[in-house]
Amino acid sequence: MKNHVLRPLYAVLMIVTLILAARIFLVPKDFGIQERGYMYGWHRKSNEEDWKKVSVKYQGKEYCKDCHGANYDSIAKTPHKNIQCENCHGPAIEHPSDPPKLTIDRSRQQCLRCHFPLPYPTSGRSKIRGIDPETHNPDMECSMCHNPHHPSLEGMR
């Protein structure tokens, strides 16, 4: 009869054991303290690989070069040479297999991203020429007159 006082303690220990036992089954095998120590590196190691497996959507302009060589070359001679093809044509992903056709953004908003005049003194924006979208042919798409691959005034359509 001596030890009845410790009974609740045994009950608690049983629960703790259950939790610890559950850990064996529920915690992924590669979960642990990794390179960065317990404070910053306590994680499931294989998750790093999971993130590496995310598919690449933006392929960069070199990806376009082989098939669309003419446009690749022509835009390179203009002030628009810095703009990646995919900024307007959308992410290539696996084009031409998937998607076979890209959706081109020809909206005025697309051009206004740079060409709405915001003469902020210490920003590169002040060096870009802009138009007032309220007064400058408000109902037309910019590309109806300006060729985005050859944007200078001589390139007007």
Add this chain to the structure above:
Amino acid sequence: MTTRRDFIKKTIITVAGAALPLTAFELLDPKKLFAQVAAEKTRVRWAFLIDTYKCVGCGYCVKACKLENEVPYEANATRTWVERYVLTKDGKFLADSPKGARDGYTTSKIDLGLGNYEEVKNNNIEKAYFVPKLCNQCENPPCVQVCPVGATYQAPDGVVLVDRSWCIGCGYCIMACPYGVRFFHPVHHTAEKCNYCYHRITKGMKTACVDACPFGARQIGNIKDPNDPVTKIIRTQRVAVLKSEYGTKPQAFYIGLDEEVR
């Protein structure tokens, strides 16, 4: 009473037997607990360099980021964003970042929230600029420190990642980030953040935002490589970090950072 004694004995044996081989004791291994040394050995530590002079606020970086990293395009949350700061001649401080500048800045009206806008006349502008923001991949990330389950962590190359299969969605990391970088992913419902396009940088590519930027305002590099052009700039020029007072040691460095930048 033999039954009781047996019971006690069995309990003790079960507890000891079940507990000993457990990984729980890994926590108590001081060698592993303070294993910072290993991190010193890695040869890659990603860092970001942002030139605010070059940024024009076109927002192509935000657009590319959202599409590349599958953050719903219409959702009002984003892994990277661009802020606009305008200081007027009559002493006003104005700043905004409508939709995180996903569609760039195509108006001179400043978004004041609650449906209000303030028009700033060009001749009233004293100082104005754009500041791109993204995760700082802090050396001491407070968001990782507070994660109760080890669902967010720092990879050996310094990038802070989130384990979507393990995150419980408590939001503590969101609260702990002084830079407002984190949010709940509208589809996965787990904590979401910029990870420097981990799937790209580990393949030798640049991040989607760096590639999309027409003006070279964003650059990414390996700060452990002394020959990396980004490292050279960070080491030789005057750069600053955001909110250094929090002791987070941010690894996104800024050229032309202003006192007003939050």
Add this chain to the structure above:
Amino acid sequence: MVHGELWTLKELFVLPNEYIYWSVQIVMYPFMTGLVAGAFVLSSLYHVFGIEKLKDMARFALVFSFALLFAAPMPIVLHLQFPFRGINVFMTPHFTSAIAAFGIVFFTYGAIVASELWFLYRKHFVEVALRLREKQDKTMMEWFSYLIFCSLTLGVYDVSEESLHRDEKAIKFLAALGIPVACFLHGYAGFIFGSVKANALWMTPLMPVIFIMSAIVSGIALCMLTYIVTMEIRKFLAKRKRTTYGVYQTTDQIRSVEINVIQMTAKYLLYFMVFAISLEVLDLIFRGYTAVKSWDVLRSVIYGKDFTSIFILQYAIGNLIPLILLLTPGLTLRRTLLGVLLVLFGVFMMRWNVVIGGQAFSLTFAGYMHYHLPIVPHSMETFKEGLFGALSIFIMPFVLFYFISKIFPVFEYKEAH
């Protein structure tokens, strides 16, 4: 839609990802843990310090604290994006996080309260179990309760004088051990907020202490409230049925015991309240005096946007009026009832002003966020983190208490000593 967008309105310069992510359930969470801790401390005042006048209240407070204990983690679970992954806190605890440590502390505390209750009611369990064992042809229900009470005895049927004496010693030990653990438990809730360095309003080392003090205040107030209500019901029953009801027999007898207990408890409520308010005011003064970078935006929130909920609802209605009510001599039951209700409301508003107020301003210190509590639950999210979610959490301990008091009789049970 991003989580939080539904109930957040942004004003001026707020970062794109900023929303009120911690909403009403996180207000409920420290409120509920506060009640647990407070109720336990109150019961310990009798068991440890032997304040005889609290004897009746102590037993009640302990059982009620046990009921609250189950309700306390519910707000957090409801708040989680993945409630079923909550178990991960025990699977891969990351102890640099205050929340992970909370799981362990909470478990320890629960174990202590449960053990203390076991010692307190062990004799009762044995009596019921033996009685049911003797009984011939038991009904389904009786079989069921027989099984429950048998397992509750944990296999100990010894109710000799000597063993009961040992029980009492164990209770005293557990009650003493429980006080620091209860404070620790709630201090942790405060630490969860106080350690968020990114939040200018939360980050103060005073936060855990303020939380403990207001926790004790709210716990005592809730115990008084429930005590008064139960006593009123018993009085009503005694009057109607004229039956012998437990220890006390007539309405007058109940009343005299009741007012005695209430006056005694009210005194302790006042002590802790004064301490809690002093700390809160100290925090406010300190912030204003040091006036660091964040003070401008904090001031505009505290004295501007949140003025009503801080100074009117929390300090005036929740603190000042109950102080006056309880301090005026000749305390009556009705006055006490109003006082403790207001105290509870005040503590809830304090939690609200900390949790929601801490997210009322942007990380930029140049913008504000307004919280709109979802009232009509038109989706799971608006139920969970809306008015009805919060209300169901608040009702939960009372429902639990009803069932738990079937096992642990609070009033009818006569102590042998």
